[in-house]
Amino acid sequence: MTQEHLKTLIFILLPPVMLALGMGAAIQGAWLPELPQGLVEVIPWLTGVLAGVLAFLYGRTRTLICVILVLMVYLGSMFQIRPMAMTTEADLLPALGYALMTLMVPLVFLVNAFWSERYHLMMDLLLRLSVFGSLAGFAVLFATQFPEGMADLLLTTHLPALHWDGYGMPQLSFWSLILCLAVMGFFVVRRPTPQWAGQWITLAGIGWMLPQLFHAYAVPLFTATLLLILAIAVVHESFQMAFRDDLTGLPGRRALNERLQRLGRCYAIAMTDVDHFKKFNDTHGHDLGDQVLRVVAAQLRKVRGGGKAYRYGGEEFTIVFPGKTAEQCVPHLEAVREAIEAYEIAIRNEASRPSNKREGRARRGPGKERTVSVTISMGVAERSVDHPDPQSVIKAADQALYAAKQAGRNQVCLAE
Structure with missing residues (x-):
């Protein structure tokens, strides 16, 4: 993992993680003042509308589904499972519903x-x-038609050595949560984007929230926090799309213009251009040209x-x-400049491309792989009396x- 990759990961994860941890600490530490019940119940819907509208406007179907799912979890836990569980009747339905939901x-x-x-927004959503x-319908159907069998499957601790009783979830649900968090977490680290990070933190937050089912504020307030995190993820990703170049991953022209407005009185600016890039593109094709960039x-x-x-x-x-x-x-x-000049880029056609890394290493050797290298030219200027502003420095x-x-x-x- 490079230093830049690590910085990106921290930048994406830190704000939502701090928000979730702060709300969790406030709930667990009973730091919140007494709130009206009506306000507590309506806050998740307000934040849900905010997150849902943002996800819809920016075409983020995955985030919109997450918003709907979080609201369904809130609705099911607060107004279905909890009321049934608080009755005096001995019934499998609350425990079975909780197990199904957490699984x-x-x-x-x-x-x-x-x-x-990949599809049109409404088609993808539907x-x-x-x-x-x-x-969900099939799961509920099986639970209502075969409650005892489903209870044996979902509520039984099949491997006691691999279960944590203090967590408050059935064993299958617990491992479903852990495995899904591990897979999603791997891809968050590998491809850190606000949308991936928001979904992963939201799932982890649901895993913390559901065992707190009978806490007065835990479910509604933490639901609102998770929906707010999803809304922030939509805004953050839209910001990245506007300010970051998609091909190279570097900040783009708009980000540069923002930075130029906040420079002090002493600075230098270098302009860089890939040598003979048009000729390289015409010779080797645009795919390899993109790889060069x-x-x-x-x-x-x-x-x-x-x-x-x-x-x-372009290539500047x-x-x-x-x-x-x-x-x-x-x-x-x-x-x-010297590092770029020394870097060799392999040229492979599709027929000679190795099917895996091991085969690629076996083929690699003297004369077995064509490579190309590129060079760059640079011009650098500083702020001075003749160049008093960023635009004149860039021109110089x-x-x-x-x-x-x-x-x-x-x-x-x-x-000069």
């Missing part, structure tokens, strides 16, 4: 998370609701000296160095970049 909710979360958003609704971006992301790389457009990139002069930036730019760096290309490319040139 199926993690599974639905897992399937929904891996179900790609298809998911039909599938998940049918599964990703490789260049990955190396530019590692630039030291406090620099931060942005995709300016910008690196901003706050608090640095142009001369101070040159060693860091040279290090990146662009002129220095042109001078680097005129001088033979694959070099760093300082602005």
Whole structure:
């Protein structure tokens, strides 16, 4: 895991985790004042409408399904299972309903998370609701028709050595939750996106909330917190789409413009361009051209000296160095330029592409794989009397970049 990947993961996970932990601590520590019952019951619906409208407007079907599922869990636990469980009649239905809900909710979360958003919004939504609704309907049908058999299956502790009685969930439900959290957590770490993180934290929150079924505030207030986390995930992901370049993963032009407005009085800006990129695209194709841009971006992301790389457009990139002069930036730019020049990109056609990593390692050797490399040219300028604002500094760096290309490319040139 790279340092940049770790920073992205922390940035995505930290706010919702802190929000969930804060509400959980407030509930467990009884720090909340006494609230009117009507207000407590209506807060989940208000946050649910907020999260649902945001998910619908931004076309996030998976998040919208999560919102509906969280509200169904709230409705079922507060107004069905809890009232039945509080009656004096000895009945299997409350325990069976709780076991079914705690077993199926993690599974639905897992399937929904891996179900790609490929269709029209309404078609995708109706298809998911039909599938998940049918599964829930069959489960309820079996529970009502064969209550004793379902109770033996769902409520029995089959392997006592692998069960934690203090958690408050049947064994099958507990392991359903743990396994689904583990699978989703693996993909959150591998591909950290706000939507994945929001769904994973929401499922973990449901797993904490349901054993607190008889707490006065736990279910409604924590439901509202989880719905708020889903709403934040939608906004966060939309922000990332607007400010981050999808191909390279670097911040895009809009993010660069925002950063330029907050620079101090001392800074340097470097403009970078991939040499002969059009010719490379025409020779090797756009797929390999995209791979080149990703490789260049990955190396530019590692630039030291406090620099931060942005995709300016096409094959052009910008690196901003706050608090640095142009001369101070040159060693860091040279290090990146040399790393890109030394990087070899393998060229494979589909017929020769290995089917797995082991086969690829077996084939690799002298003369067995064509590789290409690219170079970049850089121009760097600093804020000065002649270049008093970021736009004039970028223009000067662009002129220095042109001078680097005129001088033979694959070099760093300082602005005059």
